[in-house]
Amino acid sequence: MTFTPDMASELTLLLKFPNKSLMQGIKIHHDAKPEVVSAAQRLFEKGIVT
Template identity: 55%
Template sequence: MPFSPDHIAELNLLSQFESSSGQAGIKVHRHDAAPETVEAAQRLFAKGLITQDDGGYLTPLGSEAVELTQKLQSIITT
């Protein structure tokens, strides 16, 4: 099953979080962020990966997802 454009947008947003720090969040500014980024944040929030529908902090599940995203990115870029 290929990754959909929505999945790619979610992975790209997850990759912006720092996995080493639970204290570093992000903010998706609806007025100037790309629509796919805004929608990705809303989907990640609905899935329980981030604490706010416009970013916020990673949940424990979100932290795990970021680690896996970084591993996948490392594997496919080497």
């Protein structure tokens, strides 16, 4: 399976989540890079993050 740049951005974002607890998360700040914001939006639309 070949990863697209969008998939790589989504995976990179998912790897930033803490792995110690399912009750923790990350914040996307207003000045985040556009590719990070887009990755977060796609993951939200897929139902992977809230």
